[in-house]
Amino acid sequence: MPDDASGAASQEHGAVPAGRAVPGRRPTVTSRVLGILGAFTPERPALTITQLARRAGLPLSTAHRLVGELASWGALERDDAGLYRVGLRLWEVGALARGxxxxxxxxxxxxxxxxxxxxxxxxxxxxxxxxxxxxxxxxxxxxxxxxxxxxxxxxxxxxxxxxxxxxxxxxxxxxxxxxxxxxxxxxxxxxxxxxxxxxxxxxxxxxxxxxxxxxxxxxxxxxxxxxxxxxxxxxxxxxxxxxxxxxxxxxxxxxxxxxxxxxxxxxxxxxxxxxxxxxxx
CATH class of the missing domain: 3.30.450.40 (GAF domain)
Known part of the structure; x- marks a missing residue:
């Protein structure tokens, strides 16, 4: 089951990326945070703040603030090269799902x-x-x-x-x-x-x-x-x-x-x- 096709397979079934704004409705803080988390994929597990902002459809200043809060909580981690990855705290929470x-x-x-x-x-x-x-x-x-x-x-x-x-x-x-x-x-x-x-x-x-x-x-x-x-x-x-x-x-x-x-x-x-x-x- 190819990893690089799993995202395409989900899109083929009509999945909507987490955090995508509904037309005509102002995005909530929750949808913006989900958009940041949804920017990571198996093919792109590490992203810069600029890439996160672009993929989540957010202004750079907003992305910087939200990413900082997520990193403080442990949902994201920043490496020495300045790239962000999903943090272990989020993995701990995710492991509780039906698990x-x-x-x-x-x-x-x-x-x-x-x-x-x-x-x-x-x-x-x-x-x-x-x-x-x-x-x-x-x-x-x-x-x-x-x-x-x-x-x-x-x-x-x-x-x-x-x-x-x-x-x-x-x-x-x-x-x-x-x-x-x-x-x-x-x-x-x-x-x-x-x-x-x-x-x-x-x-x-x-x-x-x-x-x-x-x-x-x-x-x-x-x-x-x-x-x-x-x-x-x-x-x-x-x-x-x-x-x-x-x-x-x-x-x-x-x-x-x-x-x-x-x-x-x-x-x-x-x-x-x-x-x-x-x-x-």
Whole structure:
């Protein structure tokens, strides 16, 4: 999941940069501060005060004052070259977003998945029609992917995204099916009927397979994670080379990992025996 395309992917889905002023309305202090924070991207993690002012659409004097206040609080940091970066204080706050309980419950199972594959293991949540990665474990010689903690990607093209969309509310599913669906490779799901069939298959099997949809050499197998009210709250996935691995060999272990996380979160459906076990009785 390429970092350098994640911003473009969000814009493709109609995302509005944080802090952009509404025409005819005077920008608030909050919108100006959000505009400054929204100026940073994975491609531009360090900016001068002039660049921040320009990208946020602010007078230089206003940007200088607000950046100074943000730096004093710890939301921004200034290096010896005069460049500003996102500060650790903001990272601490951001880590609280849907994060601590979910990541704490998930980590033992993510580690088990990593030990079973020594490939990339992802934990993600759904944000509209995008997924946001909140944890990743990867070996140095694992298949190369561009996902990163905090990065986002269109849900229809990823294993974690398909796993969550399949169990999301009907309105969100229909929004996704209505498109547009961005194509990354010839194997990307790019039409509404394709996506509808894929989501039905995820519900039938309990797992999502995204084979060559983002990068032709990578395959993702994901499964949904449910919370205390049995609503989908996240998804876990393993990303492996498309050649040399079979999805059917990964589905049971990924489903087991997702079920373990769901059980740790108190999901009622995870406390019942799986349907496969019930059929064997």
């Amino acid at each position: 601590p309980a979910l990541r704490e419950a998930a980590m033992p199972f993510l580690e088990d998945l990593y030990e079973a594959t020594h490939e990339n293991v992802h934990l993600a949540v759904l944000d509209g029609l995008d997924v946001v990665y909140i944890e990743r474990i990867s070996a140095r010689d694992a298949v190369h992917v561009f996902s990163r903690v905090g990065g986002r990607w269109p849900a229809h093209a990823t294993g974690v995204g398909l796993a969550m969309l399949a169990h999301s509310d009907r309105d969100l599913q229909e929004r996704a099916i209505a498109g547009p669906l961005r194509r990354f490779t010839r194997r990307t799901i790019a039409t509404g009927p394709e996506l509808r069939r894929a989501l039905a298959e995820v519900r039938r099997t309990g797992a999502a397979v995204s084979d060559g949809q983002v990068e032709t050499f990578a395959m993702s197998v994901g499964a949904p994670v449910f919370g205390p009210d049995d609503a989908v709250v996240a998804a876990v996935a393993v990303v492996v080379p498309a050649s040399g691995w079979e999805a059917r060999s990964l589905v049971p272990v990924v489903r087991a990992g997702a079920r373990g996380i769901s059980r740790a979160l108190g999901a009622p459906r995870a406390l019942r025996p799986p349907e496969s076990a019930m059929r064997e009785v």
